Amino acid sequence: MAKAPKRVAVTGAAGQIGYSLLFRIANGDLLGKDQPVILQLLEIPDEKAQKALKGVIMEIDDCAFPLLAGVTAHSDPMTAFKDADIALLVGARPRGPGMERKDLLEANAQIFTVQGKALDAVASRDVKVLVVGNPANTNAYIAMKSAPNLPAKNFTAMLRLDHNRALSQVAAKIGQPVSAIEKLCVWGNHSPTMYADYRFATANGKAVKDLINDQVWNKDTFLPTVGKRGAAIIEARGLSSAASAANAAIDHVHDWILGTNGKWTTMGVPSDGSYGIPEGTMFGFPVTTENGEYKIVQGLEIDEFSQERINITLKELSEEREGVKHLVG
Ligand SMILES: NC(=O)C1=CN([C@@H]2O[C@H](COP(=O)(O)OP(=O)(O)OC[C@H]3O[C@@H](n4cnc5c(N)ncnc54)[C@H](O)[C@@H]3O)[C@@H](O)[C@H]2O)C=CC1
Numbered sequence: 001m002a003k004a005p006k007r008v009a010v011t012g013a014a015g016q017i018g019y020s021l022l023f024r025i026a027n028g029d030l031l032g033k034d035q036p037v038i039l040q041l042l043e044i045p046d047e048k049a050q051k052a053l054k055g056v057i058m059e060i061d062d063c064a065f066p067l068l069a070g071v072t073a074h075s076d077p078m079t080a081f082k083d084a085d086i087a088l089l090v091g092a093r094p095r096g097p098g099m100e101r102k103d104l105l106e107a108n109a110q111i112f113t114v115q116g117k118a119l120d121a122v123a124s125r126d127v128k129v130l131v132v133g134n135p136a137n138t139n140a141y142i143a144m145k146s147a148p149n150l151p152a153k154n155f156t157a158m159l160r161l162d163h164n165r166a167l168s169q170v171a172a173k174i175g176q177p178v179s180a181i182e183k184l185c186v187w188g189n190h191s192p193t194m195y196a197d198y199r200f201a202t203a204n205g206k207a208v209k210d211l212i213n214d215q216v217w218n219k220d221t222f223l224p225t226v227g228k229r230g231a232a233i234i235e236a237r238g239l240s241s242a243a244s245a246a247n248a249a250i251d252h253v254h255d256w257i258l259g260t261n262g263k264w265t266t267m268g269v270p271s272d273g274s275y276g277i278p279e280g281t282m283f284g285f286p287v288t289t290e291n292g293e294y295k296i297v298q299g300l301e302i303d304e305f306s307q308e309r310i311n312i313t314l315k316e317l318s319e320e321r322e323g324v325k326h327l328v329g
């Protein structure tokens, strides 16, 4: 028997990321090729944005996706999030050249208070939320705090783009396909302070650290390349990354719902106190997923260099959290 459709709410649906994301969701890339979906699309109540959203929906219709069981346009989160099973919170202002993601905090934080409250009021009690809009960790924290009746663990932030960027850099360095690499992770904030960590990684069973055997490359090339990749893309394209961000959002939710079969990935999740990260801090951790639940990988040794890096990214997140205290009560 055909599965009942899942409701997927997407905000910022007429934006750059939306344009790369919606078609893949409707194609079954998010929840599986046997899972019908209903798209509930939110844009700001602005004539131009709503008109653009209409245009995107016309194109979605024109694809005649067999798995698409419905698509609706909204200007109010209270209708867009109604009974949503999955919510992808993309809509927010992107940064331009010379800005850091935390410079967006003031412009975007309010959005996530409103949307967290709306999710709390009308979404499925088991809604799984991914925040993409920057600064993603702190926005996810705000949304989580604004939705006290929903499970805090269901609010997550996107570190998967950083994870995928790190995978790709490591694969190129060791001359092996990304598919050969396991046990890579990215700790902390989706910002240049993030700590991409290949100390535990293997490629076809061999230790990546030994294959690379170059701490100078790690410190002076790998970490800055991954950490500043978003800025490099803005510099090259004049716009922030969109297709790769949409792809990472698909990867994040796909793996959360459908499982990683014991493999590691990276998700920004509210800390449970693991690795000394204060409870509730929205932090990138290595996780495995099964039956729609993630588990933080436990028992990893944190050496002095890694602890220093983790402390730096935690400090930044703690400062961002302090800066939005007035919004989360
Ligand atoms: N976490 C990550 O790895 C990444 C995050 N991003 C972030 O994703 C966000 C979206 O990026 P783009 O799609 O490139 O931006 P965009 O400007 O092309 O699209 C954003 C859309 O969101 C809409 N929007 C704004 N406020 C809204 C609200 N309150 N409710 C619903 N819709 C709203 C806008 O009207 C616009 O259409 C930015 O904050 C960007 O920095 C981008 C790349 C990677």
Ligand SMILES: O=C([O-])CC(=O)C(=O)O
Pocket: 094, 095, 101, 134, 161, 229, 230, 231, 233, 240, 241, 245
């Ligand atoms: O850098 C930006 O502003 C967009 C983003 O988050 C990324 O590409 O990682």
